[in-house]
Amino acid sequence: MKTLEYLRDYPDLFWPACLAALALALLCSMLSVLVVLKRMAFIGQGISHAGFGGIGLAAVFGLASASLSPGATIAQFVVVLGFCIASALGVGILSAQHKQGQTHEDTAIGIVLVLSMAIGSVLVGIYSPRFQWESFLFGYLLNTAWPDAWMAVGVSVGVLAALFWARRPMAFWAFDPRAAEAFGVRTGAVRVLLLVLLAVATVTAMRLAGVVLASALLILPGAAALRLSSRFGVVMGLSVACAVVGVLAGLVLSFETNWPPGPSIVFTLTAVYLVASVAGRRAFAPSVQAG
Amino acid sequence: MGIDPQHEIGPSGFAAALEYRGVSFAYPARAADGPSVPVLSDVTLSVSHRERLGVLGPNGGGKSTLLKLTLGLIKPTRGTIRVLGREPGAARAEGLVAYVPQKSGAELAFPISARQVVLQAATLHLPAWKRTDAESIRRAEWALSLVGATEYADRHAGALSGGQLQRVWIARALANRPRLLLLDEPTVGIDPAGQQQFSDLLTRLRNEMDLTIVVVSHDLRTVAAGCDRVACLARTLHFHDAPGGLTPAVLAEVFRHDVSAIFGDVHIDAHRAAECAHHHPTQGAGAGGASRPIVDGGRSS
Amino acid sequence: MRRAVKRRSGNVVVLASLAAAVAAGVMGLGLGACSQDPGGSKAQAAEKRVSAVVTIAPLAGLVRDLLPAGSEVTILMPPGRSEHGYEFTPKDLATIGKADLVVQVGLGLEPKVEQFLTEHPSEGRAEVVLGKVLGISEGESDHEHHAHDEHGNCLHDHGVDPHVWLDPVLVAEAVPALTEAVVKAGRRTSQDLSGSAKAAQEELLRRLKELDAEYAAALKPFEGRAIVTHHAAWGRLASRYGLRVADVLRPAESSEPTPEQMASVVEALKRENVPAVFIEPQYDAKSAKRIAEQAGLPVKTLDPLGEGDYFAMMRANLGVLVSALNGK
Numbered sequence: 001m002k003t004l005e006y007l008r009d010y011p012d013l014f015w016p017a018c019l020a021a022l023a024l025a026l027l028c029s030m031l032s033v034l035v036v037l038k039r040m041a042f043i044g045q046g047i048s049h050a051g052f053g054g055i056g057l058a059a060v061f062g063l064a065s066a067s068l069s070p071g072a073t074i075a076q077f078v079v080v081l082g083f084c085i086a087s088a089l090g091v092g093i094l095s096a097q098h099k100q101g102q103t104h105e106d107t108a109i110g111i112v113l114v115l116s117m118a119i120g121s122v123l124v125g126i127y128s129p130r131f132q133w134e135s136f137l138f139g140y141l142l143n144t145a146w147p148d149a150w151m152a153v154g155v156s157v158g159v160l161a162a163l164f165w166a167r168r169p170m171a172f173w174a175f176d177p178r179a180a181e182a183f184g185v186r187t188g189a190v191r192v193l194l195l196v197l198l199a200v201a202t203v204t205a206m207r208l209a210g211v212v213l214a215s216a217l218l219i220l221p222g223a224a225a226l227r228l229s230s231r232f233g234v235v236m237g238l239s240v241a242c243a244v245v246g247v248l249a250g251l252v253l254s255f256e257t258n259w260p261p262g263p264s265i266v267f268t269l270t271a272v273y274l275v276a277s278v279a280g281r282r283a284f285a286p287s288v289q290a291g
Numbered sequence: 292m293g294i295d296p297q298h299e300i301g302p303s304g305f306a307a308a309l310e311y312r313g314v315s316f317a318y319p320a321r322a323a324d325g326p327s328v329p330v331l332s333d334v335t336l337s338v339s340h341r342e343r344l345g346v347l348g349p350n351g352g353g354k355s356t357l358l359k360l361t362l363g364l365i366k367p368t369r370g371t372i373r374v375l376g377r378e379p380g381a382a383r384a385e386g387l388v389a390y391v392p393q394k395s396g397a398e399l400a401f402p403i404s405a406r407q408v409v410l411q412a413a414t415l416h417l418p419a420w421k422r423t424d425a426e427s428i429r430r431a432e433w434a435l436s437l438v439g440a441t442e443y444a445d446r447h448a449g450a451l452s453g454g455q456l457q458r459v460w461i462a463r464a465l466a467n468r469p470r471l472l473l474l475d476e477p478t479v480g481i482d483p484a485g486q487q488q489f490s491d492l493l494t495r496l497r498n499e500m501d502l503t504i505v506v507v508s509h510d511l512r513t514v515a516a517g518c519d520r521v522a523c524l525a526r527t528l529h530f531h532d533a534p535g536g537l538t539p540a541v542l543a544e545v546f547r548h549d550v551s552a553i554f555g556d557v558h559i560d561a562h563r564a565a566e567c568a569h570h571h572p573t574q575g576a577g578a579g580g581a582s583r584p585i586v587d588g589g590r591s592s
Numbered sequence: 593m594r595r596a597v598k599r600r601s602g603n604v605v606v607l608a609s610l611a612a613a614v615a616a617g618v619m620g621l622g623l624g625a626c627s628q629d630p631g632g633s634k635a636q637a638a639e640k641r642v643s644a645v646v647t648i649a650p651l652a653g654l655v656r657d658l659l660p661a662g663s664e665v666t667i668l669m670p671p672g673r674s675e676h677g678y679e680f681t682p683k684d685l686a687t688i689g690k691a692d693l694v695v696q697v698g699l700g701l702e703p704k705v706e707q708f709l710t711e712h713p714s715e716g717r718a719e720v721v722l723g724k725v726l727g728i729s730e731g732e733s734d735h736e737h738h739a740h741d742e743h744g745n746c747l748h749d750h751g752v753d754p755h756v757w758l759d760p761v762l763v764a765e766a767v768p769a770l771t772e773a774v775v776k777a778g779r780r781t782s783q784d785l786s787g788s789a790k791a792a793q794e795e796l797l798r799r800l801k802e803l804d805a806e807y808a809a810a811l812k813p814f815e816g817r818a819i820v821t822h823h824a825a826w827g828r829l830a831s832r833y834g835l836r837v838a839d840v841l842r843p844a845e846s847s848e849p850t851p852e853q854m855a856s857v858v859e860a861l862k863r864e865n866v867p868a869v870f871i872e873p874q875y876d877a878k879s880a881k882r883i884a885e886q887a888g889l890p891v892k893t894l895d896p897l898g899e900g901d902y903f904a905m906m907r908a909n910l911g912v913l914v915s916a917l918n919g920k
Contacts, residue, residue: 002851002852006851006855009855010854010855010858010886012882012885012886013854013855013858013882013883013886014851037398037400037401038398140848140878140879142848142849142851142854142879142882143848143876143878143879143882144882145878145881145882145885164419165419166419167419168411168414168415168417168419169415171403171411172411172412172415174398174401175397175398175401175403175408175411176392176396176397176398177396178392178393178396179390179392179396179397179460179463181364182362182364182383182389182390182392183383183389183390183412183415184383184384184386184415185415226400226402229402230402230403230404230447230449231402231403231404231407232401232402232403232407234402235402254850254851255851258850258851258852258853259850260847260848260850261851
């Protein structure tokens with residue numbers, strides 16, 4: 001087993017990646033249930049592209065260069081995160097007008113997406129033309145250092161705490177938004193909260209693990225769990241379990257086959273989803289199909 | 292329940308459960324210089340406690356606007372609304388008003404059982420750090436049994452029939468023991484036998500819980516069955532003391548097309564119709580007496 | 593996605609250099625108009641300016657020394673980009689099309705440029721491909737997909753290291769061919785550069801010899817020592833001066849190291865008494881920092897491309913190597 005060898009012989013090289021991957025699994029899996037149920041996968045894509053604009057803004061503040069102090073790296077992350085949250089809110093506001101027949105949500109995301117990329121491209125070109133920004137946006141799991149891993153744990157805990165805090169109105173809104181509004185749920189606030197949490201999760205996952213893995217973690221665990229149960233709490237738990245199993249299996253696959261970890265985890269998460277689909281069809285066919 | 296004396300109306304001394312005074316509502320203009328879009332104009336209405344009002348109207352006639360105004364989700368452009376003597380938003384926040392939306396609003400692929408649907412409403416007021424408490428569970432069970440949904444309470448909401456779902460929505464609305472129940476197109480997708488059961492259920496709820504009920508629908512059968520009064524809503528309200536009192540002429544005016552098709556199998560009591568015609572539109576407070584203090588026809592547009 | 597972005601940000605720089613080129617062209621036109629004045633000898637010189645295009649920055653430093661003062665040397669690859677995986681834009685190729693002199697490395701580094709020159713022959717245009725001049729065979733490798741190769745070990749598989757410019761001795765070998773090309777380019781602009789180019793060649797060879805001697809002397813005490821570098825650019829330089837490249841972080845230039853590569857580099861660092869992890873400014877330093885951290889070694893920067901001043905780049909790299917090997 002190369003996996004055990006690696007973890008034993010190079011602890012500082014591979015343990016942070018494992019810790020970060022587990023933190024991201026927790027962070028994304030709970031949100032992924034809502035992402036799948038509310039069909040928000042495209043929003044995640046939009047937010048991840050908003051990171052380009054964020055890097056552009058960081059360049060204006062002199063925070064886009066190959067060598068940054070740890071403090072400046074955190075400042076850069078905060079700027080990028082802030083920009084992504086602002087973009088998420090922009091999407092929220094634009095698509096809220098959808099009610100009055102003005103902007104469709106997909107269109108809103110598309111607008112924010114291309115605008116962010118354009119802003120980022122121009123600002124980086126002006127303020128930091130030699131900066132290789134893509135490597136700062138699209139991380140590689142094995143490059144995770146201990147501080148990054150602990151940051152992922154911190155973000156995870158924060159996002160999950162917020163989700164826990166808002167779980168009742170959030171679930172009510174997710175199930176029946178119109179009724180939720182009538183029952184006194186501040187649906188606008190709940191929606192914005194979900195967008196912000198999604199932005200935080202997307203940016204963190206993208207920065208550490210790359211945009212492909214971030215998308216996979218925000219879609220596949222929830223999709224798998226929804227095949228397995230028709231109880232919300234159980235689905236949430238199963239989603240976490242699917243993500244953790246998929247991530248750990250993916251890391252082992254990567255270590256054993258010497259494939260890059262991101263694609264390996266995508267493979268194992270997809271395998272988990274397929275297994276869940278087959279198992280789920282057998283166990284819960286009537287209720288799921290009737291739904 | 293404290294009643295603001297200012298809102299006491301009528302000879303009985305009871306405040307109305309729901310009261311509209313000269314309420315108009317218009318959506319703001321699309322363009323800066325364009326006209327605003329009027330939806331309701333000068334609606335005056337009073338629904339007393341334990342009354343069951345049916346509001347009949349064509350699509351686009353302002354039915355959902357009426358519900359949103361009553362729930363305090365939107366504010367009237369003109370006029371005042373009182374729900375149990377309170378601002379609509381405050382009454383909703385206190386859990387005095389509950390709402391049964393159209394089926395189409397819910398995400399039925401959502402992994403949730405009928406019991407959890409009701410619990411969602413019953414536990415909504417709990418602080419975030421508290422677990423679901425015994426009291427909430429007791430209220431949810433009570434609501435489920437009241438509507439007769441206990442036997443399928445554990446099934447996935449998406450697996451229920453239209454009629455079963457309707458009961459679950461009502462149980463959810465009742466979980467917080469409201470005083471006023473609003474129902475939006477409650478019988479869409481329910482067969483005639485189910486509709487009769489549904490009407491009986493509302494009657495039972497009213498008797499057991501002292502509920503005031505407002506049923507809003509474009510379907511005459513839905514509003515006619517079991518309602519004390521029927522109002523026709525097409526931007527303004529037209530009142531009728533009893534469902535039988537609706538004349539084809541009034542309905543045609545409301546729906547602006549031939550109503551014989553929808554009118555077909557509803558028995559029209561000629562006597563009631565004449566009575567209704569007598570009361571309409573000048574003076575509404577006649578036949579009902581003390582329990583129906585104000586019925587105002589409003590201006591026809 | 594990533595590829596598209598690379599191209600995009602590449603475009604920004606290319607556009608900037610293009611704007612500069614256009615501005616220079618406009619100035620040239622203005623001066624050309626003045627040349628109707630029979631006394632405008634200065635203007636005539638400007639009109640006859642040789643326009644040289646090189647693919648990477650170090651070549652610019654070499655070619656510039658051979659050209660008459662005031663000649664224009666355009667570097668196609670924008671600074672900050674790796675020489676691997678750069679995709680020449682249509683505008684780059686258009687720039688080549690107008691050039692009098694084109695200098696490239698060859699050996700699979702710029703297949704698109706080579707292809708363009710073959711497909712668009714131009715009367716009198718001078719072309720130098722260092723690999724061909726030095727008689728180094730590219731082998732059978734299909735370098736068309738060099739940059740896209742995701743399975744890694746491209747250089748290891750094919751055994752051809754294109755980084756000939758990092759070896760001053762090889763560069764000196766190529767200088768006569770460069771001089772010839774400059775003279776040819778001069779003929780295209782109806783100038784006789786043979787005299788001035790010959791003089792410049794002597795000077796360039798002298799400086800290269802000096803550089804070679806400096807390298808040899810400075811690295812002599814460290815003969816046999818191993819280094820670990822970011823990508824496989826330093827093999828020719830190392831073997832010339834008695835060093836050994838024990839391992840590289842990015843055997844595949846365009847992708848991050850796999851778990852096994854990371855572990856193998858850490859092993860090499862521990863085993864070989866390597867002084868430092870040598871990174872390059874063109875690549876993301878994160879993985880190198882992680883590996884250096886694990887091995888408890890410092891991270892130093894060697895720049896295989898520089899800013900267009902060949903000798904400055906080479907001397908800076910020598911300084912970094914020596915101080916690292918000295919344990920500083």
